[in-house]
Amino acid sequence: MGIRTAHAERVQQDPFKLGVASGDPLPDGIVLWTRLVADPYDAPSMGTTPVQVEWEIAADPRFRQVVRRAVAVADPALAHSVHVDVRGLAPARDYWYRFRTGGHLSPVGRTRTAPSPRSRPGAIRLGVVNCQDWQNGYWPAYTALAEEDLDAVLHLGDYIYEWDPNSTYPDRLHTTPATPGLNQLVSLADYRARHAQYKTDPALQAAHAAFPWIVTWDDHDVENNYADLLDENDDVGARRQDPATFALQRAAAYQAYYEHLPLRQRLDPGSPDYRIYRRFDFGDLVRLNVLDTRQYRTDQPGGFPRDFGPPAAGTQNTAGTLTGDVQERWLRRGLADSRALWNVITQQVMMSQIRFPNFLDPTRPLPPIANLDQWDGYDPARRRLLQFLRDARVANPIVLAGDIHSSWFSDLRIERDDLNSAPVAVEFTATSVSSDFPIEFDAPLKAFNPVFNRHVRYYDGSLRGYLRLNIDREQWITDARTVASIAVRQSPVITSASWAVAAGKPGLQPA
Template sequence: MNGGIDRRRLLGYGGAATAAVMLGTGVFGAEAAQAYSPKGENLFTLGVASGDPAPDGFVLWTRLAPDALAEDGFGGMPDKRVKVDYEVATDERFRHVVKRGSAVASRELGHSVHPEIHGLQPGREYFYRFRAGGQISPVGRTRTMPSRSSTPRSLDFVFASCQAWQDGYFTAYDHIVEDDPELLVFLGDYIYEYEILDNNKRGVDVDPKFGTECFDLARYRLQYSFYKSEAPLQRAHAAMPWIVTLDDHEVVNDWAADEVAYGRHPNPDPEEFAARKTAAFQAYYENLPLRIDQRPSGPSIQLYRRLSYGRLATFSMIDCRSYRDVQPCRKLGPAECEERYDPNRTMLGTEQREWLIDGFADDESRWHILGNQDPITETDWDATEGKNVWLDPWDGYTAERATILEAAQHPTRNLVVLTGDRHQNYACDLKQDFTKDDSPVVATEFVTTSLTSGGNGADMDDLGRTFLSANSHMKFYNNQRGYVRVNVDKHRWQSDFRVLPYVTDEGAPVSTRASYVVEDGKPGPQAD
């Protein structure tokens, strides 16, 4: 068995899907594989990926799909279990292979594999590749985290979110690869569940089979294949390890635990919605470099987890969808919503909240990085004396927000929140109490715009002017597409807001629109 995977947990899963998970991770041998010879077809059309790096290893990913856009969602693969070998080396030519093994790709998991690699050296670069059916995959590059007791000099990474295919090209990923970060944190909306039609902002014709919304497993699988066929996205996965979480569109817009409050499908039938979540979570797991601990169990998935970058930084990745109370005041406007102040309302659920707070208490790193989906900062979009907020983000869960921010102050040294979802760039002070002007600044939040969602955007718009007027804690606003590049050392954090002037055509350049820094021990962003 690969080290680090608890066999007792595996034996408790049960069923054919469990066997597929175990075979796909390489926990069990490849004896169950069947002979398979592809007929001149490329098995690795969806590329390779790695994720969730640890000091001694990472998880690898690929999915066999000679006909990735087959309408049945099976990627052109027969109903066979196929042996997939992998190699990990210290050099790109694989002269010095340090790990070899096999996993089994099966139909139950869309012929994806997720082998977990252990026993490597901390803080160093590795290369990997797969073999199946006599073919060799593209080469991927990844790296391990530094040892937990080490104090790395610095860390360079990128965070991003929201890549609606129909809204533009994935050019930003080419620039991310050129920036050469050590890892990428993806904060949700990897796909959008919506139908894709000929009226997309790319201005290209789309096969009619993409013209339906995702509800079942075959359609979710097809959507992932469509997105993952994009060359810039494949290059970014192959260039660095990813740390991922989901938001709403991997399932359905604005879902909350077992409900949908708004949008096209409010108040769904519970059994139908459970089936939809089951399909969505399985497709999510099948298509991303996730460890066995993140494998879904029916309509449930555990994505909150913690990763360390030595004593320099700790990443706490949270899930703001699976455990939350439904958004408040569905029958009232947000300006009238007293329910959002209810001390019993939760975004995280009891177990996840306690896990997060315990992590703050035990953290000895210089920077605690919270990978979060929906803005924690208050965003008042009423520039007059009134207050009008969106209720899907943390503004609908104010008591728990205050609890989290209070818990993070001691002994956590520097809390920096990374957020997606909003399709806009922000740099914000996080206050202990947003109802009081003199409330102290206790942490920092950087919100990244979308990679494509929303189309081209603009540097400033009417909403931005309102936000900057109504929210004194908001130091920066921008409404272009892009991502955020981060450099952090023990003294200073720097976020560069990288933006593209357009995404509806290919080849857009990138520039740094603004840079904001946080000094060790001084919460709140300052313009660089």
């Protein structure tokens, strides 16, 4: 194959400590992922030589009916990660896969291809996860998720957090960034070690091994509230960076993200950009438009502390965009030419117009403020999109969001307070897997929302977990699946809320 590769014997110890994963399901294809490590926290410990890795995919869990088998190369330039784009598979089928190198066999993963484009699937089940701060607790949500029966899992971002080591759990302390005095990740080695740390978690590995994942990123995968090449606006001292310097940090973050996740689109090492927005179809039942609302966005308006400020800053942000023009046109095309019954916009930040009590000034909770990092900071762009959904008669639009570490199920209208008009779409914002939502905000919001956010039909900030989407031809049901505690590795999961949307009749109803 034209490159020198290590003899298998040279892989001394089990290199599959980070598990296996699959993703980006197509009707005929799937991406298989693993990454070889010696010391997970030190990528160079795996050496500077490419390593040959055998992979195989079978129609049964005991690998009696292997349908494809070949050799891939784990490239040290990409931290010895392996991304295999397997094609020629049958649609809507379960497959099992594994890797082998140097006499070591990886764990077995199960995956599933998407239904044929010409098919009319009766039902699709998806999981939705986001925001998994390692330091804030454990991931019983992933143990529970791995036991579900799902066609795919959607990860909406904050797969890692970039901040410094500081945890109440001695075994959940973040890795230490290499730059002295800089309490966040910045270099490629920093981001690689952090991703590898997260990937050592057995619950996360189990969830990856159980289903194909469709992932996209949010801010903490690089840095809190970054916008294109502008870093966090509250940064001071060594953390404050000019765009050219931040571009290097972003490139490192994007590369480590790619190296640790089952993405099809190839990344060029060192490239400052990576196109992650893309589309998936599940027959004629579901179209997923997976967005990237960080890489191409304009800065949050106003430069307010923590990007919370008066709602007017967002309504006046006429030039603001969360998607950039190219992705916005791509999204419109994908919505307009869709044949799907359900058209999903899978993205990061809440699209619903939300007013928050002014927590920045405890003596004056009113007038309410807006989170200008969400679509509230980009109101004209949101209005444009909602009007398009209405005018183009997009079938059954559903918005998925995360980022805020709490559950918000809302009716989306062009004028949010016009409660007598039919909603244009419905939004399900998923709570976090483990990231913190300040509990002292929960009770005030539960009292505040029925008065100031009347289009929000369900809110909860007290529970961690994931969403389970049960989508069929008559209705869409979203179950909030939440665990009792993240202070322990194993915790029972329950359905704490269940809301439905009837096909052809936009608007939330209790399921």
